[in-house]
Amino acid sequence: MEFGAAGPLGGGQDEPWGPAAPAMDDLDLHDEPPPPYHSVVLQSTVEAPSTSGRQSGSGTYGVPASSEFEIRVTDPVRQGEGVAAYVSYKVLTRTSAPGYRESAEVIRRFRDFTWLQKRLRREYRGVIVPALPEKSVVEKYKMTGEFVEARRAALTVFINRVAAHPILKRSRDLQLFLEASETEFAIEVSRSQVDDPVAVQGAAKKTLSGAVSFLRDLGHTASNLYHKRTDDEEEDAEYLKVRAYVFELERHLGEAHRQAARLVRHQAELGESVREFGAAMASLGRYEESGLVADSFGQLGERAEAVSRLCGESSEGLAASFEAPLKEFVRTVRAVKKVMADRSGALAALQQARSDVDARRQRLAKLRGTPGIREERVAEAERDLADAQQKAEAAKAAYEAIVQQMSGELERFQRERAQEMGYVLRDFALAQAQVSGETARLWASLVPGLAAAAGGGGAGGS
Known part of the structure; x- marks a missing residue:
């Protein structure tokens, strides 16, 4: 397995960081801003409007x-009230994948x-399954609009990443999730839980075998330490x-x-x-008597209101296109x-x-070396050894497959x-440059009026 020159998983020179960022002199700060993160996912389009109201037809940040x-x-x-409340979502799918319906809701x-x-x-051991948003009992109980929207966006990212993998x-389970009616899905979920040996045996198995497993694992740990075998x-x-x-x-x-x-809160x-x-x-x-000065204060208030709206929009944009991706990157690392x-x-x-x-x-060798031992006990030990060897081969195959x-x-x-x-950081820099440029333009537009007030409106001030 080979990695970039900057080290494992690092951004070496050969990594596909995307197109080089343009020089600031070449930027048009009034260009359309990048679409919000939750509206586009790597290798999958999501039909959600960008901040400018236009549809995005490409993957995440140009992919x-x-x-x-x-x-x-x-x-x-x-749905429901109190601690039993939950949120339901529509999942709309359009696909050309073989075996799927063209559209489903x-x-x-x-x-x-x-x-x-x-x-x-469970089905794809060794595969990095995309991460879901974290559970929060407190937020679920409050069920604020901000929490619900953040979760909806994160679920959109999750399901599109699964479908793009x-x-x-x-996976048949993915198709079931995307196409089955609510009744069919509930039946299949119940059936899968019955078929799942972990769910069937569950607590009873843990109760009956817990002490035995603990002692056995303790013995294995001691054996591994004796033989100096560790993961590393x-x-x-x-x-x-x-x-x-x-x-x-x-x-x-x-x-x-x-x-x-x-940064989002500060903005x-x-x-x-x-x-x-x-x-x-x-x-x-x-309360100003001078007309020029009064007008200047009024214009200052108007510009401040415009800058305030700009900061609010910038905060929302940062939350969607910068904070949300970073949070999902953390989730993805946890999935790894x-x-x-x-x-x-x-x-x-x-x-x-x-x-x-x-x-x-060792037990078989000891039995074979014991005079007068019954053949039945030796045969049983041989079967035990063969069974252990078979399980060891299965464990080896499972590990090597992962x-x-x-x-x-x-x-x-x-x-x-x-x-x-790379795309997230580039778009963050471009968005900040755009906001700074627009803010500077709004404040600069005040200068001529303030200069006139300063030159001829000194008398009658407050």
């Missing part, structure tokens, strides 16, 4: 869109998205570098998102402060860590299976995240 799926999550509706709720994610993780888009010793060195990088990446992305959220607070300042200036102007945890679990299972083989082989799958997944993660991050 070519897929021609197979167009999925929208729309029309959130609150279904109603889904958050737990249905969660069901799909869990099914995909070269492996996950082939058996894992590929390049993979360990990537794993360490991903853990650090989560921390730094989390901090970047926190600061982006602060909104700045707009409110400018609005209040403008209102104060307009009120002061009404989830797959890495599955890989570690598969390796631990393999190590335990090997320990079982060693223990049963390793093979993850190799391509990590490369795809590196490529897509580097490209999207």
